[in-house]
Amino acid sequence: MNKWTQLLVKPSTSIIETMKIIDRTARQFAVVVDKENKLLGTITDGDIRRGILKGLALEATSQQIMNREPIYETEGKSLLFYKRILEQNNLKQLPVVNEKGQVNKIIFSDELDKVASKENVVVIMAGGLGTRLQPLTNNTPKPMLKIGDKPILETIISSFKSYGFTNFVLTVNYKKEQIKDYFQDGRFLGVNITYIDEEKRLGTAGALSLLESRPSQPFFVINGDLLTNINYEQLLEFHNSSESLATICVREHNYQIPYGVIEVDNDRLMSIKEKPIHQSFVNAGIYVLDPMTITHVPTDTFFDMPDLFNKLIKHNERVSAFPIREYWMDIGRVDDFEKANGEFSEVFK
Template identity: 35%
Template sequence: MKALFLAGGLGTRLKPITDDLPKPMVPIMGKPLLERNIENLKKHGVDEIVLSTCYKPHKIEKYFEDGRKLGVKISYISEDVPLGTAGAIKNAQRFFNDTFLVFNADILSDIDISEMIRFHKEKGALATIAVTQVDNPSAYGVIEHDKNGFVTAFKEKPQPHESSSNLINAGVYIFEPQLLDEIPSGRAVSIERETYPLLLQKGFKIAVYNRCSYWLDLGTPEKYLKAHNDILEGNLQIGNHDFNKNLQCISKTAKISHNAKIIGPVYIGDNVEIGSFAVIGPDTALCDDSSVGMGAKVVGSVVWDHVHVGGGASVVNSVVMSNCRVDRNSEEYNTVLTENFSHPIAV
């Protein structure tokens, strides 16, 4: 089975992290989010990937190339202007002549893809939508369904009295290729506001897959930190890292001073160096080739690769992007640090 990743978003709410980086390339535990999601798909036998890009597509193509290094085949299709979810799917029509998967490329979830495919086939639906529950659905488009698990209505940002559903679109779909014939070409098309209501009107069956216990849209710096916190706390397994069993995931190539203090859960990548009396953790990820000077403190933060945290500095509840230098004895709280600037984030 083939899969389409919708990887063209601008990532506006995730700025400044996405100022020079496409959102799907933002690293999760040291690897791009998109790579993490492709690795997961491989476990379910999906080895042909189509990437629909728009914002800084060259950065995605340069990293993944033809997919050979990940053991998959990757093809690319790019939009000159954003076409919306359905428009981007229609734009990739030539790649799909059988049942296929579609993913928003900016989400983390624990959806069992093999189980979702089986569910889709059993339901005999034209489309199956993975859904997740939220406490307050008024900021989303909600999905209503009948007792047999088929969609009955889509409601955009309903008030509490307007819908009894708290299920929202999780950004993972399984489609039959016939669905593509129902999407107009050559213009932007919203799948939630236009395509799905049209399918219901025509009597097509759309199934609801409601077996997702973890789901997060990496929409903001706060959610980016939350994603790492959830992984470190064992709420979501990524790659081979299982923090339920091991609160400290430390590379064998890391060099840690014997009197540094490591407080789990932490992730410490390859060639990381940690000086004397430094304090690392809890809920902290130090990615490859980063270093922390003597007496520095890094807590509740995500430190990307090739970063140096100067001696005596404090980095708390922050994101430190690649190649940054944190000054000696400085204090960085609730910030995103780029190479030249510090950007406050909400707490």
Template identity: 35%
Template sequence: MNVEDITIHQDDTIVHALSKLNNIRHISRLILFVVNNQNKVIGSLTDGDIRRSLIEDNNVHKSVGEVCNKDFVFEYIQDSFLNLDEYRKKDIKVLPLLDDARNLKDIIDLEKTKAVLPLECMIMAGGRGKRLSPLTDEIPKPLLPLGNKPIMEHNIDSLISYGIKKMYISVKYRGEKIQEYFGDGSSKGIQIEYVWEDEPLGTAGALSLVENFSRNNILLMNGDLFTNINFEDLYTSFVNSHADMAVASTEYKIDVPYAVFEAEGNQVKNFKEKPSYRYHSNAGIYILKKSLIKKIPKNQFYDITDLMKDLIENKGKLFHNPIVGYWIDIGKPEDYKQAQEFIKHS
């Protein structure tokens, strides 16, 4: 949203404010921010503020500077994590973000935004998806439809809801279709840059092609996942554990249909009847320190698991954080069918 659409000069009238409020779309509360001659925000104005003024004197020509709420809640633009819970407790629906001169730079719609995470994201979307052929013969796997939009759009919309507005998409196979579909991201209020792989670079190699990430921590994820992961939980786990990298994990269960022996040589000491084993496995979503990218060879095939091994061998901190919710890796036709059935009932 253009901030000019939700700002109004202090000398404008209530009539003008009502007209402007009536044209607001796509935010959860009808609200304007009142500015002075220096474009400094001096207050907020809602339909409730106008209604109370009209009840008082029925003067629609009163200036909005007289009736606005000068004790409004705001935050300054910052690069650090912003916890939105305290604002939700105050029943705030729209939080303005101001610069040091108190000019309006952006807003946070708390009905649509779950968190504001200081992360940039790279989405890996260059794979061929052979196992899903013929569906992927003309369409890249991340653009396969899932409900009313492509697989990867579910992920991008989820990332946006966590306040992530700068994304890189690594592309190769049918990458022009992905670029055509999402464009530069402006239609969603974000920035998207494309990283083209001349040759397959694995699950982390494309990170080496970005000249300069502006954030200290980078979110990396596969573009063919269908999940409702809580990115805020993953981020806070990463920060609080002082990790070099955090990996989202999913539980993998193996049911053995027979008795399993515990033996010394051929002598059975004990056995478990039809045991189940549970493991935490890699879910294809990572947060890593930007400094780790220097370890990735430039424009060479390199998997994220290579970086994980390097961390472990050099006594770095690698943590995992279980996903609480659903997670489907859409690699095979049965996975895609499962995701299609799931979304019908979600």
């Protein structure tokens, strides 16, 4: 029997039997499930003591003292994500359920203390002028604009950190001292940060030629004005399994033509489609690159990521596309900024 399964009790289990279970396992915690193993609630030592103070007999059922709204998570997320949930809620244990609501594991905080950080480098392009966001960017670099209660750039870094990525390189230019003064070496966030100073505009790929040393493993490149909750661990796994030299994240974009579209064959009318909706994939500004791609980046030259990918395609290198189905927002305009602020508390709980 798995150790965590010893903590499962039925709603009919008596309080005294539940006490014996949590004392025997030394976890001071039990999970109440129904006959199909679906999560109903949780019981802590404190719940038992409060029940006793209310006058409940020890023969009363666990259902009478359980927390009916426990904090839990769904399966399929990274250990570092679960660790963050535990830390944010000051928990020592976290039930994990499948899509049917059935408990399939319990994660304990003391077992996550040794979760190793990943060595893959994350390069964040944070040197943009943010012209379309003026006047918000007149005195503040775009990545330092606050969405919620912290800068966009901090949310990006924290999101990567939740999946174990702690090595960052920030390319900076416009009002770069604000970024450097705030983040410094990243120690206050539990990460390592170094900087590339762009003396002139080099584009979203050109700054890679300024890396002091070539990464030894596939590395991320992301624009410093994006908000997304994609699983970076899954993205890296996708890149590695596809055996690609480069992977670009794409987002489905729908747009409606505001007119009736006419299809003709010479002068013969074939059809009229009223205000059709077109679907396309657009560049989402997130990439995973093999270290070898840096050899394709010219030095001291303006060079954007689309230029790099087109060059790789021209050289018959394998490149892949990773579709983003999670939340994604490019903070390019003032209305994007306002929309992201309105959605932030729900998306980044």
